[in-house]
Amino acid sequence: MAKNRPSSVARCWTDLLTFYPCCVIVPQLCSQWDRLNHDKELHWSNQRKMEDKSYVNTDIYFRSLLSRKPVATQVAYVTTAVMQHFYFVSRRALRLQLSGLRDLMGGTATIPTEIAELISGDPRTATSHLHIDPVLRTFICCTSCHSIYPYNPNEPSNPPRCVGRRAPESAPCAAQLWKETIVGGRQRLVPCMLYQHQDFKHWLARILARKGIDDLLDSYPSELCSEHQPISDIWLANILSQLKGHDGNPFSGPGRLVFGLSVDSFEPNAS
Numbered sequence: 001m002a003k004n005r006p007s008s009v010a011r012c013w014t015d016l017l018t019f020y021p022c023c024v025i026v027p028q029l030c031s032q033w034d035r036l037n038h039d040k041e042l043h044w045s046n047q048r049k050m051e052d053k054s055y056v057n058t059d060i061y062f063r064s065l066l067s068r069k070p071v072a073t074q075v076a077y078v079t080t081a082v083m084q085h086f087y088f089v090s091r092r093a094l095r096l097q098l099s100g101l102r103d104l105m106g107g108t109a110t111i112p113t114e115i116a117e118l119i120s121g122d123p124r125t126a127t128s129h130l131h132i133d134p135v136l137r138t139f140i141c142c143t144s145c146h147s148i149y150p151y152n153p154n155e156p157s158n159p160p161r162c163v164g165r166r167a168p169e170s171a172p173c174a175a176q177l178w179k180e181t182i183v184g185g186r187q188r189l190v191p192c193m194l195y196q197h198q199d200f201k202h203w204l205a206r207i208l209a210r211k212g213i214d215d216l217l218d219s220y221p222s223e224l225c226s227e228h229q230p231i232s233d234i235w236l237a238n239i240l241s242q243l244k245g246h247d248g249n250p251f252s253g254p255g256r257l258v259f260g261l262s263v264d265s266f267e268p269n270a271s
């Protein structure tokens with residue numbers, strides 16, 4: 001906006017004060033409202049481009065893929081997920097159950113055959129539609145020095161042996177990263193060890209998307225206790241109540257988050 005130039009919203013407000021009839025004011029308000037929404041979307045879009053790595057799309061935590069499926073599919077997938085995660089039924093048994101459900105539904109007059117055939121026979125499809133599993137990043141982990149390498153089962157482009165070094169001048173670790181095994185009667189190479197890391201941003205996004213979390217975050221204690229009173233909320237602890245933000249103002253307040261990291265120790269030599 002140019003300096004000293006009133007914004008179009010301000011001009012609209014000035015017009016409102018002159019008591020224009022409703023048929024004039026409402027279209028103006030709608031027009032300005034659309035413009036504000038457009039600007040807001042533009043800003044969000046630019047922020048996503050600039051901070052691509054820190055942006056997390058939380059749509060999956062609010063809108064399940066399952067809700068777009070036919071009711072028959074929803075019933076089959078929810079039943080399968082419950083059997084798997086609450087009663088620990090094996091994947092092999094669930095394939096049989098899904099196959100049976102598909103045949104059963106396809107044989108009834110009320111469910112069209114093409115709808116029943118949309119039900120996947122793989123129980124992993126049911127789980128993925130419900131977003132039950134956490135978002136993980138998988139790495140191959142060296143069994144000797146614990147160096148990690150990104151792992152993509154569809155593109156095994158990782159080194160066959162560990163190239164990690166204990167120090168820049170040390171020789172490579174060279175431990176074997178893959179081993180041969182029999183899968184489905186066929187010989188295959190699989191990682192000796194995998195390490196799965198839960199994506200923190202997705203973990204946080206899932207928590208923030210939970211019902212009622214806004215109220216909990218807003219239930220921040222408004223008055224600090226004196227030094228000698230028992231503390232009923234972690235925000236009342238001195239270390240948090242005196243914590244300053246980057247602008248020098250108190251960090252604590254509604255909607256603010258604090259995380260703790262607790263570890264036994266770090267061993268630089270991994271011994």
Ligand SMILES: [Zn+2]
Pocket residue numbers: 142143144145146147162163164173174175
């Ligand atoms: Zn190694």
